[in-house]
Amino acid sequence: MSVYSSDDKKITVRDFQRKKEAREPIAMLTAYDYPVARALDRARIDSILVGDSLGMVALGYDNTLPVTMDEMIHHCKAVARGASRALLVGDMPFLSYQTSPVDAVRNAGRFLQEGGMEAVKLEGGREMLPAIQAILEAGIPVLSHLGLTPQSVHKFGGMRPQGRTAEAARRLLEDALLLEQTGVFAVVLESIPARVAKLLTERLSIPTIGIGAGLDVDGQVLVTNDMLGLYDRFTPRFVKRYANLLEDMNRAFEAYRADVQARAFPSPEHATDMPDEEWQKLQEMLT
Ligand code: KIV
Numbered sequence: 681m682s683v684y685s686s687d688d689k690k691i692t693v694r695d696f697q698r699k700k701e702a703r704e705p706i707a708m709l710t711a712y713d714y715p716v717a718r719a720l721d722r723a724r725i726d727s728i729l730v731g732d733s734l735g736m737v738a739l740g741y742d743n744t745l746p747v748t749m750d751e752m753i754h755h756c757k758a759v760a761r762g763a764s765r766a767l768l769v770g771d772m773p774f775l776s777y778q779t780s781p782v783d784a785v786r787n788a789g790r791f792l793q794e795g796g797m798e799a800v801k802l803e804g805g806r807e808m809l810p811a812i813q814a815i816l817e818a819g820i821p822v823l824s825h826l827g828l829t830p831q832s833v834h835k836f837g838g839m840r841p842q843g844r845t846a847e848a849a850r851r852l853l854e855d856a857l858l859l860e861q862t863g864v865f866a867v868v869l870e871s872i873p874a875r876v877a878k879l880l881t882e883r884l885s886i887p888t889i890g891i892g893a894g895l896d897v898d899g900q901v902l903v904t905n906d907m908l909g910l911y912d913r914f915t916p917r918f919v920k921r922y923a924n925l926l927e928d929m930n931r932a933f934e935a936y937r938a939d940v941q942a943r944a945f946p947s948p949e950h951a952t953d954m955p956d957e958e959w960q961k962l963q964e965m966l967t
Pocket residue numbers: 710729730731732733734771825868870891901902903
């Protein structure tokens with residue numbers, strides 16, 4: 681018997697395809713730790729991406745390039761312990777798949793074997809086909825990522841929208857079709873014009889997951905720390921704030937400091953006492 685009720689049915693890559701065909705939008709968010717993974721699963725988010733955005737929003741790096749495989753695996757393990765319903769996708773960090781198809785398979789395998797993930801994501805189009813093919817042949821589902829691919833930040837000269845010329849948009853479409861033919865189960869489209877994302881979504885039979893790509897895609901993904909207002913160093917224009925947790929945290933920390941300074945915390949209900957007779961005994965022992 682399944683451990684899931686019909687509402688809590690485990691989401692797999694097959695559900696992504698079914699949702700595209702049924703025109704049911706796919707909701708994806710990132711997580712990097714156990715409590716957030718639990719909260720996303722409870723909110724019935726379809727898929728959790730342990731993104732290499734980890735590097736910026738949780739580890740404090742300037743961009744995603746310094747993130748290592750070991751850092752990713754450490755955080756994937758925590759997320760996998762917190763979520764049982766969502767499809768879990770691990771993001772392959774810079775140089776974990778670009779160097780050779782052999783490296784790509786070995787590192788993708790670590791996400792499943794050690795990290796508890798169920799699929800991997802990697803950035804790039806036609807130039808990544810040999811690596812993607814090798815990973816797929818090892819039985820590992822692949823989510824592709826086109827458009828603004830943050831690991832190429834220096835090639836782009838900054839975090840700039842992509843696909844804004846006819847030639848660039850045609851190349852994106854060609855790449856997406858090649859990725860589909862190779863067998864990826866979906867493709868993330870980041871920061872590209874909404875009408876280009878719509879065109880790709882119409883031409884592809886696999887789902888498109890947009891981030892800064894407008895409404896006419898098959899699903900959406902955001903960096904959770906951005907949408908919760910937990911990361912204030914840089915917020916892309918396409919992020920919608922659903923909460924302002926930095927402000928909430930700040931208020932809580934200041935209230936705590938004020939309580940400590942005023943000796944208002946802990947109050948009796950937060951403290952432990954001992955029976956009077958034991959206290960009495962202690963007094964006698966000490967006299
Ligand atoms: O690393 C990440 O979180 C991502 C998403 C923004 C798609 O790649």
